[in-house]
Amino acid sequence: MADFDVVELGEANHPEVGETAPDFTRPLVNEEFWEDTALSDITDEGATLLVFYTMDGGFPATYIWNELRERAWDETNDVQIVGLSISTPYEHKTLIEEREMDYQLFSDPGNEVAEKYGISFDMDGMAGISEPRPAVFLLDEGGIIEYAWVATEWPDFPDYDEIERAIEDR
Structure with missing residues (x-):
């Protein structure tokens, strides 16, 4: 039996396929350093x-x-992968090192980006603390959303085969 509760998150008001993804600028962390970078x-x-x-x-x-x-x-495939969470740049550097990741991660401790995307949820029992619900957006070079998946419960994980098809079909 799992030692956590499944939490229903309900529907999200996120951008859809065919829409332009909201742009933002946040610290983008890699294994060596971080700097403010725009999604665009x-x-x-x-x-x-x-x-x-x-x-x-x-x-x-x-x-x-x-x-x-x-x-x-x-x-x-001709695609780059970047992540985003509420974790700080220091926490991202630790994750990148521990997981031996080649991916860059945006740091958004205030969760403003998830709010812009309509995918923020309040953490249970923590007043004023929120984080993004798990979500995946495949964007073209113009920032147009080609694929979108957003969790409706926690924990929830995307259908990786579906994402792979979307990447390969582009």
Whole structure:
């Protein structure tokens, strides 16, 4: 039996396929450093899989990033993968090092980006603390959403085969 409760998150008011993804600027962390970067700067370089996940250190982050690393879509397809959570740049650097990740992660401790995307949820029992619900958006080089998945419960994970088809079909 799981030692956590499944929480129904309900529907989200997120951007849909065919819409332009909301742009934002946040610290983007890699294994060496971080700097403020706009999402549009990333998408200008090509197709981007934007992965929202709960904070670093939790089992959902571990599962998501292990799966993405094993599938290596960025190595076999013309797509770059970036993540976003409420974790700080310092926490992101630790996650990148511990998981031996080649991915860059946006840091959004105030959760404003998830609010812009309509995917914020309040953490149970923590007044004023929120994080993004798990979500995946495949964006083209113009920032147009080609694929979207947003969790309706916690924990919930995307259908990785479905994401792979969306990447390969682009």
